[in-house]
Structure formats: C-alpha cells, structure tokens
Amino acid sequence: MKGIEIYIAVAYVVLGPLVGGLMSGMDRIITARLQGRVGPPLLQPFYDLRKLFTRRIAPVNRLQVPLIASHLVFAVLTGILFFYGSDILLIIFVLTLASIFLVLAAYSTGSPYSTIGADRELLLMTAYEPMIIIALVGLFGVAKSFNFYEILRSPMPAYLYLPGIYVGLVFVLMMKLRKSPFDISTSHHAHQELVMGLTADMGGPVLGLVELAHWYETVYLFALVLLFFGSSWIAAVVGLAFTYLLIIVVDNITARMKWGFVVSLAWLVTLVAGAGNLIPFYIISRGTP
Amino acid sequence: MSSVERSPWLIHYDASSCNGCDIEVLACLTPVYDAERFGCILTGDPKQADILLVTGSVNHLNAPILKNIYEQMPEPRAVVAIGACAYSGGVFSECYNVSGGVANAIPVDVYVPGCAAKPESILNGVLRAAKVLKEKERAAKRRKGAKE
Numbered sequence: 001m002k003g004i005e006i007y008i009a010v011a012y013v014v015l016g017p018l019v020g021g022l023m024s025g026m027d028r029i030i031t032a033r034l035q036g037r038v039g040p041p042l043l044q045p046f047y048d049l050r051k052l053f054t055r056r057i058a059p060v061n062r063l064q065v066p067l068i069a070s071h072l073v074f075a076v077l078t079g080i081l082f083f084y085g086s087d088i089l090l091i092i093f094v095l096t097l098a099s100i101f102l103v104l105a106a107y108s109t110g111s112p113y114s115t116i117g118a119d120r121e122l123l124l125m126t127a128y129e130p131m132i133i134i135a136l137v138g139l140f141g142v143a144k145s146f147n148f149y150e151i152l153r154s155p156m157p158a159y160l161y162l163p164g165i166y167v168g169l170v171f172v173l174m175m176k177l178r179k180s181p182f183d184i185s186t187s188h189h190a191h192q193e194l195v196m197g198l199t200a201d202m203g204g205p206v207l208g209l210v211e212l213a214h215w216y217e218t219v220y221l222f223a224l225v226l227l228f229f230g231s232s233w234i235a236a237v238v239g240l241a242f243t244y245l246l247i248i249v250v251d252n253i254t255a256r257m258k259w260g261f262v263v264s265l266a267w268l269v270t271l272v273a274g275a276g277n278l279i280p281f282y283i284i285s286r287g288t289p
Numbered sequence: 290m291s292s293v294e295r296s297p298w299l300i301h302y303d304a305s306s307c308n309g310c311d312i313e314v315l316a317c318l319t320p321v322y323d324a325e326r327f328g329c330i331l332t333g334d335p336k337q338a339d340i341l342l343v344t345g346s347v348n349h350l351n352a353p354i355l356k357n358i359y360e361q362m363p364e365p366r367a368v369v370a371i372g373a374c375a376y377s378g379g380v381f382s383e384c385y386n387v388s389g390g391v392a393n394a395i396p397v398d399v400y401v402p403g404c405a406a407k408p409e410s411i412l413n414g415v416l417r418a419a420k421v422l423k424e425k426e427r428a429a430k431r432r433k434g435a436k437e
Contacts, residue, residue, distance in 0.1 A: 028325070032323070032325060035320045036320050037320040037321075037323035037325070039325060039326060040325050040326055040328055044295075047292055047295035047328060048296045048298075048330075050292040051293050051295070054292055054293065054426070055339075055364070056363055056364045056365075057336060057363030195333050195334050196332065196333065199334075199337070200334055200336075201336060202337075203334070203335075203336030203337050203363050204336075204363045207336075207337055
C-alpha cells in the first residue's frame with residue numbers, strides 16, 4: 001500500500017477542482033429541481049470560474065492577492081497532507097491556517113461589509129473547530145490511528161459506533177460548505193447577506209481563486225465524511241450520497257440564522273451529539289482490546 | 290461561446306420612479322422565470338457583477354451613486370436600462386427633479402422597453418447584454434493585439 005498515497009495526493013491536486021466543480025454543479029441542479037426550475041448546466045461552475053479569470057479588475061490593495069493565494073495554497077496543502085496519509089491532527093492546524101488567510105484577506109480591505117463577514121467567519125471557526133477535533137478523536141478510538149488510510153481500512157464501521165459524532169460533523173460541515181442556515185459570513189445564493197460579506201471586496205480573478213480553494217476544500221471535507229463509511233464500498237457510496245443530499249435539502253429548507261444562535265447551537269450539538277457519543281464510546285471500548 | 294456569455298452575473302439598481310420595473314427584475318430571478326438556467330446570478334456586489342440592470346429615471350441625487358456602482362464593476366461591463374423611465378424619464382420626465390434617462394449618468398448598452406417591462410423581455414435584454422460583453426471582450430483583445 002505504501003507508495004500509492006503519493007499518487008492519490010497528486011491526483012487530488014490535479015482532479016480535485018474537477019470533482020469539486022462537478023459537485024457544485026450537481027448541487028445547483030438539484031437545488032433548482034427542488035425549487036421547481038430547470039437550473040444551470042452541470043458545467044456552470046466551470047464556466048463561472050473561466051469567466052472570473054477573464055475579468056479585468058484592480059485588486060483593492062497589495063495584500064489581498066498574496067493572502068488569497070496563501071489561502072488557496074494552504075487549502076490545497078490540507079488536502080495533500082490528508083490524502084498523503086499524514087497525521088490528521090496536523091491537517092486540522094493547516095486547515096485552520098487556510099481559513100485564517102481568507103479572514104485576513106477580508107480584513108485587509110477595510111470595507112465594512114467584508115469586515116463584518118470576516119468577524120462572522122471567525123465566529124464560525126470557533127463554532128466548528130471543537131466538533132472537528134471530537135470527530136478525529138472518535139475516529140482514533142475506532143481505528144487506533146490518525147492516518148487517513150488506516151482509519152479507512154479499519155474493520156469496525158465507524159458510523160455504527162459514532163452516529164452522534166457523524167451527525168455533529170455533518171452539522172459543522174454545512175458551515176465549511178457555506179450552506180444555509182449557516183451561510184452568515186458569505187453565501188452562494190442570490191439572497192446574499194452583507195453584500196457578499198467575506199468576499200465583498202473580491203472580484204474577478206481574486207474571487208476565482210477563492211472559488212477554486214472552496215472546491216479543493218469540498219473534496220477533502222467529503223473525504224472526512226468518507227472515513228465514517230470506510231468499512232465497505234456500498235456503505236461508502238450510500239453514506240456519501242446521503243450526506244451530500246442531506247446538506248442540499250437542509251440548505252433549501254432552512255432560513256439563515258443569527259450569528260449568536262449559530263455559535264450556541266453548534267456548541268450544543270458538539271456537546272450533546274459529539275461528546276455525548278464520544279464519552280460512552282470510550283468507556284465501553286476500554287473493556288474490549 | 291465565450292465564457293462571459295455563459296455566466297453573466299447581475300447587479301440591479303433601482304434609480305427612482307414607481308419601482309414597478311424593479312419588482313419585475315426580481316421576478317426574473319424567481320423559480321418561474323429561472324434566470325439561473327442562462328448562468329445568471331444576482332450578486333449584489335458590483336465587483337463581482339458583469340451586467341448592471343438599472344430601472345427608473347436618474348436625478349441629481351442618485352446619478353453619483355449609479356456612477357460609483359458602474360465604476361466598481363470589472364471590465365468589460367455592460368449596462369441594461371429597463372423600462373420607459375430608464376430610457377427617457379418616462380411619465381416622470383417633466384418633473385422638476387428628474388434629469389432624464391440612465392444614459393445621462395452612465396453609458397447604456399441595451400434598452401428594454403415597457404412600462405413596466407415584462408420579465409421575459411428583461412431576460413432577453415440580459416442575454417443581449419451578454420452578447421455585447423462578448424463583443425467588448427473581443428474588441429479589447431484586438432486592441433491588445435494591435436498594441437503588441
């Protein structure tokens with residue numbers, strides 16, 4: 001098995017945007033059908049990205065482009081480390097760093113909209129980080145490893161042992177994927193908040209880089225979900241499809257929350273579903289080898 | 290098909306007048322008319338928009354705002370003036386505070402007729418503006434080529 005990781009990591013760098021873009025295109029079609037309309041073509045996200053890179057617009061300041069480029073680099077690096085089989089705990093730090101660069105880029109412009117968007121992104125980070133760490137500790141409990149492939153090959157199906165943690169992870173995943181009801185910092189929807197919030201001062205190629213980074217993020221976030229369904233191919237396909245559709249449906253049937261409610265609800269879910277699953281699991285599994 | 294023709298992102302600004310056309314612009318984006326099937330997204334952020342939809346007549350207060358939005362948009366950009374008021378001031382053209390149509394403040398590429406304009410004709414105007422954008426893109430490329 002050793003040696004194949006490097007190929008998967010390279011494949012991620014090359015094919016990551018393709019998979020992320022197609023998932024985004026599929027998402028937009030399913031959303032349109034849920035609302036009773038035809039929706040855009042499947043390749044619409046790629047048309048959008050290509051167009052963004054043809055726009056001619058001056059960056060707001062000298063900091064914006066390097067910061068957004070760093071955001072993209074660290075988002076890609078997170079995925080590379082993930083698929084290369086590095087320690088997942090290290091990956092969480094790189095993931096946080098990628099988000100911090102995006103927040104800094106939003107702060108650097110000084111626009112009130114992007115400043116509020118950046119504030120809210122920081123709040124979202126405080127809301128989702130504890131749950132992600134609990135998820136990793138739970139997966140370690142099942143597989144006794146922090147390596148992506150070893151968790152995936154673990155014979156114990158994680159979703160049976162960690163249902164609460166799975167629910168909690170999907171909950172915070174919707175924040176990372178910028179889905180309603182948690183799209184308070186910026187949104188893909190027409191009913192946007194704060195004049196696009198976090199990305200208010202980003203246009204043309206700069207926004208293209210943000211979008212590209214988001215596709216890379218989408219891929220490794222769903223790979224994180226895959227860890228719960230690694231026991232068999234059927235479980236993996238059903239689990240991923242279920243999670244993907246669930247997130248889209250919730251995105252369509254919920255209204256945007258206030259930031260205070262988002263943070264307190266996220267922590268409540270982390271405490272009840274996450275810790276409420278993790279603590280009994282550790283107590284029971286201590287008896288078994 | 291050029292890339293901008295496939296994904297014209299919109300921003301709308303209601304200058305003044307009766308707001309009827311602005312309501313029709315919003316109707317375009319509802320599931321019934323489904324502007325997204327042409328790749329249109331309403332952004333609300335001038336820096337991310339390609340086409341500016343303007344409804345209503347221009348006066349001395351809103352002309353600078355309109356110019357500000359227009360100048361923040363990335364190039365090439367297109368403007369669609371929607372309805373009779375955006376063309377000439379419409380029924381309000383004789384008012385003491387109205388200075389006329391949108392063309393008094395910023396260059397207009399496409400006019401959509403109607404009072405109020407129908408969502409179908411607004412969508413048609415948007416798609417024509419996307420074609421204008423394509424032409425502007427080509428012209429810019431030719432200019433760049435001539436310089437080199």
